[in-house]
Amino acid sequence: MPSLISFLHDNAARFGRLDGETVTDLTASFDGRFASLSDAANAGALAELYAADGASVALADVTLTAPLPSPGKIICVGVNFPDRNAEYKDGQSAPANPSLFIRFPGSFVGHGDDLRRPPESEQLDYEGEIAIVIGAGGRRIEAANAWDHIAAVTLCNEGTIRDWVRHAKFNVTQGKNFEKSAAMGPGLLAFTGPDMLADIELTTRVNGEIRQQDRTSRMIFSFTDIIAYVSTFTPLKPGDVLVCGTPTGAGARFDPPKWLKPGDIVEISADGLGTLSNGVRDEEV
Incomplete structure (x- = not known):
């Protein structure tokens, strides 16, 4: 099952979707609406991310961080x-x-x-x-x-x-x-x-x-x-x-x-x- 992740790539904080060994980088996919996965979660918009398109990155090339960098509580x-x-x-x-x-x-x-x-x-x-x-x-x-x-x-x-x-x-x-x-x-x-x-x-x-x-x-x-x-x-x-x-x-x-x-x-x-x-x-x- 695909999951939504936060990660570092080229020393930059990103977010996207993980499916097997492939990461789909969604950071630039929403016209600036979301700067982080927390922004999407706080907007009640996580469901949009599971089907969104973005650039592909190999899982081996990223470092996973905690999924939600700034949850409300x-x-x-x-x-x-x-x-x-x-x-x-x-x-x-x-x-x-x-x-x-x-x-x-x-x-x-x-x-x-x-x-x-x-x-x-x-x-x-x-x-x-x-x-x-x-x-x-x-x-x-x-x-x-x-x-x-x-x-x-x-x-x-x-x-x-x-x-x-x-x-x-x-x-x-x-x-x-x-x-x-x-x-x-x-x-x-x-x-x-x-x-x-x-x-x-x-x-x-x-x-x-x-x-x-x-x-x-x-x-x-x-x-x-x-x-x-x-x-x-x-x-x-x-x-x-x-x-x-x-x-x-x-x-x-x-x-x-x-x-x-x-x-x-x-x-x-x-x-x-x-x-x-x-x-x-x-x-x-």
Whole structure:
């Protein structure tokens, strides 16, 4: 299935469509309407890009970046699988409401780039997730209608600096936003309907070893629940991104913990959505 991507070519930021090993550069295809894939997403125009014409470039000649360079909002969901919830041992079979936090665009790299381990901590951890991109905005969207508000789907490694998450009592923001500590991509797949997401397997591998694996049908809060809940307190707009939760099995849950280290390869895959692959290296300071 073709996907929409952002990439660097000849040191210039571009956007286009990836189909197999061929990139169709769409940057000049809309008479200046869109300077980036985010511009198209924010205009609710992603569907136009899947069929547009442009110059062809070999995939080998470009560097992929995070698909959306400047989304309006990136809202992430925590504790959204039963086994993940059980890690907290608080006696609750499930949380009453989603746990939410915000991520900044600069915390993400694209497919094939390296996650950066900062000098402040060796506790770089992985979290494989599915992200949805809003295509039709709204406020107080009913769950029954929420599928109609999704434009595209992608994969996310919601990388976390685990000890920084625990710096404060009720706040994970700092541990979730180290520069280039997470990844998103490879590209945006057009949302084709509920069957695309309702019961697919999500898997995280580190150096080929399965670390996380679960099915979206077991999510505590479904994709439509998340859209309904978030849109209750803030309007969702085209181009907003919702990152929808990770299964149990993050590195912090092993004894001793299995933190990511330079040279590791992390792969996030899901049925029908492809694979997001990233290496790891130390941040240069």
